[in-house]
Amino acid sequence: MAFGQETMEQLYRELAGGHHLSAKLHALLEGPLDGRGLEEAVEVSRELRRVFMVSLYMLRPYSDSRVDEMVRAPPPDTTRTTDNSICLLTPTKDKRIRREEVSGIRRGREEMVTRTEITQSPHKDGCQWRKYGQKIIQNSNFPRYYFKCTFSRDRRCAAKKQVQRRDGGEPPVYLVTYLNEHTCQLQAAAAPGTPTTAGCSPTATSRVHSPPEVLDSTWNSAGGLYGSVVLPHADDVVGGAAAEENAAIVTCLATVIGGAVPPTPPPPSSSFSWKLSEEARPSGGAGGVPAAAAFVHSPSADGSVADEAAEMDCFPYDVSTLSPVEVAAPAPADHHPHLLIGSCDVPLALMETVWPHYTNAWR
């Protein structure tokens, strides 16, 4: 491949910035995370993600398919979850980790850490858990709580969760470690006639009443868990800072892909299952929504909602009825929706990453 001098310099700047951000994130995670620190860490991790995605996109001439694959691959180690928490994903091919590698927690022989989160609301994950133990941990002022999937016995679901409040700082910050994948959903789906309610169904109710400090009073309230699941970035859409961030990202992206002016997306909808019509690709719009940018209400025809739900260990549901939504089977792997910005055809996967506020609304 042949890079121009300007492109190389821009790529270098992006990666150097990314290096700086990773050091900053590392420093933040090492210290006590109070509310502001957590917020800052989330921002840094998001910016890091953007840097990676933009850099990858700049490398696109190297190999379209390879970069597309990387863009669609599981996100980097640090990403954002449904409620402003930080999610540290364990690499999928090497989930079995050494003892005490993660947060000093011992692991049984067959235990696999699926992910760890630093969050202020440890129960906002859309799953049902049953507490089975509590332990005072050395060098910690707070006990560690042990949870199993509610359906661990009925459906032999091996999913577990450990919640540990971190020392210092207000509001309280918790380190949440998830062990093993949920299998209760598969078993529920496999049993004809049985409700699809599983450990991660948002429609399921939980009788959690302790310990009080790790509970969230907005568990089932509107705008709490449900709002987070449906529109993970809806809270960011409001506010000048988010708008500035979007502007910066869009400017950067537009520069990278050739000076294109991106369209103004439609406002987020309360019904999340929107996607850009494949048949009606925009041919360019003057500052507004592209003329042909038809938004088709579709229950995850491209499988995107299913993928997102799987990542969050949750079932998708309709926000208006609070009932589960049936998810269609994923489209073939080569069916990658694109978005036309100016004269550039941008994979929707990339847009989802660098411009999540709007692409979530588009789907």
Next chain:
DNA sequence: GTTATTTGACCATA
């Protein structure tokens, strides 16, 4: 009565 939580005891591991 049923189900979930609490908590002390026991077990596994380094």
Next chain:
DNA sequence: TATGGTCAAATAAC
């Protein structure tokens, strides 16, 4: 032996 993870009887909530 120290520590973390799990079990299970007792207890509480619904």
